[in-house]
Amino acid sequence: MLLLSCTASLVLLATAEPIEQRKVLTNASQIDSLITVTLQDFRIPNSQIRTQTVAIDSVFSRTVYTVRVPSQFSKTSFHLRLHEHVWPYSVQTSGTVQFPERNLRIHLLYNNNVLRSVHLNTDTRLNLSGD
Numbered sequence: 001m002l003l004l005s006c007t008a009s010l011v012l013l014a015t016a017e018p019i020e021q022r023k024v025l026t027n028a029s030q031i032d033s034l035i036t037v038t039l040q041d042f043r044i045p046n047s048q049i050r051t052q053t054v055a056i057d058s059v060f061s062r063t064v065y066t067v068r069v070p071s072q073f074s075k076t077s078f079h080l081r082l083h084e085h086v087w088p089y090s091v092q093t094s095g096t097v098q099f100p101e102r103n104l105r106i107h108l109l110y111n112n113n114v115l116r117s118v119h120l121n122t123d124t125r126l127n128l129s130g131d
Helices: 002-015 029-041 075-089
Strands: 049-055 061-068 092-098 103-110 113-122
Touching: 029 061, 029 075, 029 103, 029 113, 075 092, 075 103, 075 113
Parallel strands: 061 113
Antiparallel strands: 049 061, 092 103, 103 113
């Protein structure tokens, strides 16, 4: 029985995927880079992206990305991919959907502070080919 257990443990150890190590977030521009990578993954052209800085108080401000997407665009898939990119940095994503437009607001949180927001807004004039 012990031999069988040891053999099974060795097989599991040899075939298991390594656990991804946590990365250190040194500045907020790393999050900007990860957002940009996610936007590129979905082939969203720069003409559909607008960024603005919103003052939260006299010391803190937040960058908000407003992205126009076609109605067929999978906002949930985008949210998942963004989460996969930022998760190793201990950044959490929180999304809310606005009805009836079904626009998605994603907030990126680090240590319970919202550092960035991504607003995915449906634009019926766009189609998936990128018009």
